[in-house]
Amino acid sequence: MNDSVLHANALTKTYGAARALAGVNVAVTRGESLAIMGASGSGKTTLLHVLAGIVAPDSGSVSFTSASGAPIEVTGQSETARSKLRRERFGFVFQQGLLIPELTAIENVALAMMVNGAKRQEATGHAAAWLQSLGLGGMEDRRIGELSGGQAQRVAIARAQVTGAELIFADEPTGALDSRTSAEVMDALLWSTTGQGRTLIVVTHDPQVAARCSRTLSMRDGAIVDAEVAA
Ligand SMILES: Nc1ncnc2c1ncn2[C@@H]1O[C@H](COP(=O)(O)OP(=O)(O)O)[C@@H](O)[C@H]1O
Numbered sequence: 001m002n003d004s005v006l007h008a009n010a011l012t013k014t015y016g017a018a019r020a021l022a023g024v025n026v027a028v029t030r031g032e033s034l035a036i037m038g039a040s041g042s043g044k045t046t047l048l049h050v051l052a053g054i055v056a057p058d059s060g061s062v063s064f065t066s067a068s069g070a071p072i073e074v075t076g077q078s079e080t081a082r083s084k085l086r087r088e089r090f091g092f093v094f095q096q097g098l099l100i101p102e103l104t105a106i107e108n109v110a111l112a113m114m115v116n117g118a119k120r121q122e123a124t125g126h127a128a129a130w131l132q133s134l135g136l137g138g139m140e141d142r143r144i145g146e147l148s149g150g151q152a153q154r155v156a157i158a159r160a161q162v163t164g165a166e167l168i169f170a171d172e173p174t175g176a177l178d179s180r181t182s183a184e185v186m187d188a189l190l191w192s193t194t195g196q197g198r199t200l201i202v203v204t205h206d207p208q209v210a211a212r213c214s215r216t217l218s219m220r221d222g223a224i225v226d227a228e229v230a231a
């Protein structure tokens with residue numbers, strides 16, 4: 001059995017004259033860490049957004065197979081259904097954490113579970129456990145502005161994981177960090193995803209980040225030009 005968690009077929013997307021995706025096929029295996037590299041403008045973010053059901057492609061399909069269920073055709077779902085899928089099954093980490101500055105670290109993480117219907121007390125308990133395991137014990141009550149860039153990214157990682165997401169999408173998660181902090185954030189990201197049997201798809205410019213993933217795809221002009229499996 002090919003244990004594919006995500007399968008994309010012949011994806012295309014244009015924005016006016018810009019061809020962001022020019023026929024992309026990708027299969028993502030459950031438990032792998034997949035890096036997507038390529039120059040700025042090559043279509044990496046568009047691909048990530050289409051795979052995650054944030055952006056609808058012009059043509060082609062994406063199907064997601066949960067560990068516990070039948071394949072779901074992401075591209076065939078309504079916006080409401082895709083939104084539910086993203087909230088419940090997927091986790092997201094962006095370059096700037098996109099955390100809510102008025103809330104504390106623990107509130108930012110707990111909120112992700114509460115929007116899925118969890119009670120505050122339960123969500124707070126899970127959030128505390130994730131923050132602790134990502135090395136943020138003692139920082140639960142800090143607001144985001146009171147954390148370093150690397151700490152804020154670890155809060156964003158906790159938020160992406162706390163819902164039990166099976167598939168984590170990260171877009172330049174270390175793009176704003178120095179190399180040492182970047183390595184620490186990658187430790188956290190890999191431990192919390194593939195380390196727990198989850199799957200990670202990470203867009204990055206940084207060869208050091210890609211080198212830590214189990215596989216790298218390179219994009220140019222909206223197409224995958226090169227694929228390699230780490231030794
Ligand atoms: N929302 C958008 N509106 C218009 N053009 C876009 C939009 N998103 C991406 N593009 C264009 O699509 C191409 C691919 O962009 P993107 O996927 O952001 O690349 P990357 O993440 O590799 O830098 C670029 O030419 C970009 O200008």
Ligand SMILES: [Mg+2]
Pocket residue numbers: 044045046
């Ligand atoms: Mg991008």
